[in-house]
């Protein structure tokens with residue numbers, strides 16, 4: 001679409017102020033789920049099977065706005081509509097600006113293509129030496145284990161890949177070429193298993209993959225990238241945790257974006273993982289109108305520490321097609337970092353990064369603390385703006 005139409009659509013909904021969202025509902029308060037057995041509710045397969053995938057179901061949970069109605073009609077491409085019943089309880093039924101709702105419900109803004117937007121902004125497809133693998137950095141690789149997720153995030157950077165529509169290769173041999181590549185590349189010491197969401201796979205499939213990677217002697221660091229503790233915390237059950245524990249040291253990066261995502265239920269999921277000795281990190285995407293205020297990000301990082309999740313990265317929202325309405329200026333992210341560093345626990349301060357478009361990898365950006373640098377002399381400023389000289 002052209003810029004003219006973008007402006008037209010923006011007129012429909014100028015930057016609305018963020019309204020304070022109401023608290024999560026008990027599932028029995030939602031007519032669609034009022035008769036659900038609590039054991040079913042806690043069963044992750046039930047949650048997946050009963051995801052909201054149609055406009056009709058969605059309309060029973062929230063009052064659709066005109067922008068959402070249009071989005072549901074027009075949103076095309078791969079990224080499916082799928083909302084777990086659990087996530088649905090967190091959505092404000094009345095407020096289309098609810099941060100939980102905006103991450104899950106397509107709007108008409110998704111159909112617009114902004115300037116500089118790309119299908120594969122991080123050029124992952126180009127850096128793929130074998131199916132399912134992205135090898136960008138010398139010592140670590142990204143393994144895309146599945147195209148499925150529990151819930152599809154409207155800001156997803158891999159929207160070209162993830163969704164329910166494609167017939168996924170489920171053959172047990174599908175990772176063979178990737179594993180062969182890893183075996184042959186002695187420089188790779190770190191494997192990040194992501195997707196899609198690897199925790200939407202069955203336990204035996206995950207275990208098979210973990211075991212095969214662990215069998216490669218030069219691979220020392222293993223981590224899983226997932227959003228399941230946030231979108232489908234029921235998935236983190238005793239059986240899964242007992243299995244994962246066998247592959248320690250195993251680290252986990254969880255995608256949390258907003259303090260509302262930290263509920264009693266997601267807390268239980270994270271605590272089970274932490275109790276199993278899995279170090280947890282959070283990767284958040286900076287999203288306009290969702291978490292782009294310093295006080296919201298500060299609450300998020302503080303609440304994460306309370307559930308033993310260490311804030312790891314804040315990502316600038318990648319220039320992927322159809323996400324212009326989520327993207328903030330870089331200055332917004334830098335300002336958030338300015339308001340965190342020094343003002344709160346160092347453990348609460350993540351690194352703000354931009355994934356270099358075209359395949360540059362993660363590049364840290366943040367406030368500048370070095371005012372000048374000359375032979376043997378650094379002039380620095382601290383978090384309060386006071387100036388200090390460090391002599392080497």
Ligand SMILES: *Cc1c(COP(=O)(O)O)cnc(C)c1O
Nearest residue numbers: 134135136137140141142192362
């Ligand atoms: C993010 C990413 C990694 C892991 O990077 P870290 O900074 O080590 O967390 C590895 N490969 C690719 C392609 C990535 O995008």
Ligand code: SF4
Nearest residue numbers: 149152153156196227
């Ligand atoms: S969970 Fe991750 S991969 Fe899946 S839709 Fe959300 S951002 Fe994309």
